[in-house]
Amino acid sequence: MHRRLIGMKNNERTTSDPAAGLGELAALIERHAPTDGSHETAVPALRFIRATDTYGTVHSVYTPSLCIIAQGAKTASLADERYRYDPASYLVTSVHLPIAGRVVRASPEEPYLGLHLGFGTDDILDLAEEFDPASYGGTEVERGIGIDTLTPELLDAVVRLVRLLDSPQDVPVLAPLVIRETLYRVMQGKLRRMMLTFAAAGSHSHRIAGAIRLIRRDFDKPLRIERLAKEVHMSASALHKHFKKATAMSPLQYQKAIRLQEARRLLLAESLEAADAAFRVGYESPTQFSREYARMFGLPPISDVQSVRGALLASERR
Known part of the structure; x- marks a missing residue:
């Protein structure tokens, strides 16, 4: 194993009992x-999420x-895909994906803690040398999201990181060092191939990751598939096929x-009018924007904003 893989020092207690490890991690x-919400930590890549209600x-x-x-x-x-996970499992995303997340089990007595x-x-590439290339070779594109079983070894590394x-x-x-070990433990499981193919230069997955980066950068501009395909060195048909395999969408x-999520953020954070938010994210028709917004979020823009703000106020009063 790579000499930089593990470093414990004052953090060297281990967690051999999964139930005890999860209890310590929760504490x-x-x-x-x-408090409820997202909390940054002194480890730049690490943040915590707490919720006392669904x-x-x-x-x-x-x-x-x-x-x-x-x-x-x-x-x-x-x-249209749903991935459910809990303390017995974990979720990994290997590329930027627009996700609808929902806490399905939480209470004031036992809050959701993640x-x-x-x-x-x-x-990921730094860890590739630790594995036999034959175990993750091939050019087939993987879905950029997956779930695997939480192992005692991975839990132990995560607990030591949080400590x-x-x-x-x-x-x-x-x-x-502990983050490297944590990722190594993840890559010992069934998600290794997914993680490595998106990182490996020249793979179809890596090219799709590049296409995603370009779409996110220019999300408010018209999307020209032929131009995008050329920039990532793929044909238009191959781009469409592999993009859908990786992201479950065209x-x-x-x-x-991406546009609708950004529009919602603008409506909530900057109190824009719906038409102004629509134009800011690249829509030319406010009517089309309102229709697609309601399809994604369940309500038209203004009603949705009022509902979200009402829910936030109610949660603050609890």
Whole structure:
């Protein structure tokens, strides 16, 4: 194993009992995330999420990341697919995906407690040498999201990473080592191929990751499939085929999801009129925007904003 894989020092206690490990992880998250919402930590790639109720669906773009639940349960929906995970499992995304997330098990007595650990292409490629290329070879595109079973070894690494927050002086040195070990444990499971194919230069998955990056960068501009395909060195038909395999949607559907999520953010954060938000994200027709917005979020723009703000006020009063 690579000499930089593991470094424990003051963080060297291990977690051999999964139930005890999950209990400790839940207690640590609850201490560092005392209120509902998302909480950044001293480890830049790590954040915690807490919820005391199943408030509804949250639409966001998941970055390449590992998501683990210490307490509660959640679903992540991509297009028409739904992925459910809980303390017995974990979710990984290897590319930016527009996800509808919903906490499905939480209460004030037992809040939902989860963590999100982001990673980059370099993190994955750095680990590629640890595995036999034959175990992840081939050019077939993988879906950019998957679920696997939480192992004691992975749980142990994650608990030790979170413990580091109690020793901030150790974070700069030890956190990168424990994160590397954590990703190594993930890649020992069935999601290794998915993670490596999106990172490996020259693969179809890597080209799709490039197409996604370009769509996200220019989401408010008209999408020209032929031009996009040329930029990622694919034919238009191959781009469409492999893009749908990776994301469960076409490039145009992906762009629409990104546009609508950004429009919703503008409506909530900047109090824009619906027509102004529509133009800001690239729609020429406010009517079409309102129709597609309602299809995605369940209500027309103004009604949806009022509903979201009402729900937030109600949760603050609890």
